[in-house]
Amino acid sequence: MDAAFWEDAWRSDADSVMVTERVLQGELESLRPGSALDLGCGNGANTLMLDGAGWRVTGVDCSARAIALARQAAQARGLDARFICNDFSQWQADTRFDLVISTYALPGGAAGQRVLRMAAQALAAGGTLLVAEWDRSMSEVWGVAAVEFTTVTALATAVPDLVVEKAELRSIPDMFVDPAHPRDSHGSLARVAFLRARKP
Numbered sequence: 001m002d003a004a005f006w007e008d009a010w011r012s013d014a015d016s017v018m019v020t021e022r023v024l025q026g027e028l029e030s031l032r033p034g035s036a037l038d039l040g041c042g043n044g045a046n047t048l049m050l051d052g053a054g055w056r057v058t059g060v061d062c063s064a065r066a067i068a069l070a071r072q073a074a075q076a077r078g079l080d081a082r083f084i085c086n087d088f089s090q091w092q093a094d095t096r097f098d099l100v101i102s103t104y105a106l107p108g109g110a111a112g113q114r115v116l117r118m119a120a121q122a123l124a125a126g127g128t129l130l131v132a133e134w135d136r137s138m139s140e141v142w143g144v145a146a147v148e149f150t151t152v153t154a155l156a157t158a159v160p161d162l163v164v165e166k167a168e169l170r171s172i173p174d175m176f177v178d179p180a181h182p183r184d185s186h187g188s189l190a191r192v193a194f195l196r197a198r199k200p
């Protein structure tokens with residue numbers, strides 16, 4: 001999906017773009033808040049969750065509408081998160097981060113792996129990368145081309161310079177709380193490829 005697709009999605013039906021995050025929960029408790037980068041931050045739900053938990057956060061998204069929503073939400077909550085409107089496949093971080101996250105935002109295939117290599121470069125020594133993406137098996141459920149999706153193996157092999165701590169396929173029941181979301185034949189079960197990796 002290209003930038004025009006996402007801009008249109010955020011303008012016409014912002015609710016359909018939002019994901020109820022169920023994978024980051026449980027991964028952050030072991031980390032001491034520092035600087036954090038959210039790649040494909042959307043309306044900043046996770047970025048602002050991190051901000052509220054004491055992280056100094058930067059969110060990057062290619063959709064101007066999503067970034068405007070994120071800035072509004074930050075202002076409304078009195079948070080000082082930084083948001084950048086840019087294509088993360090072209091963007092380079094000008095600093096290093098203690099945490100980089102990306103949830104349901106990466107393109108499939110080689111393009112997604114290039115973004116993950118950039119994410120690994122953007123990590124400070126000792127920093128953590130957390131990635132959650134729809135597993136390729138969801139392509140059949142949703143009738144979307146498999147090339148748009150990834151796999152646990154593709155995530156893990158994209159970051160050879162990092163120490164992979166978790167590379168798992170997770171089945172998450174009731175992921176879609178919004179009835180407008182497409183639901184598969186198992187109700188709202190989602191299969192998510194999850195990666196947790198650390199920079200030595």
Ligand SMILES: C[S@@+](CC[C@H](N)C(=O)[O-])C[C@H]1O[C@@H](n2cnc3c(N)ncnc32)[C@H](O)[C@@H]1O
Nearest residue numbers: 006019040041042061062063087088103104105
């Ligand atoms: C399904 S939304 C997920 C948003 C957020 N990470 C979350 O979990 O709620 C995917 C987001 O990735 C963004 N995105 C997709 N491709 C991008 C790119 N090449 N550069 C920057 N952002 C991108 C879209 O604009 C969209 O906001």
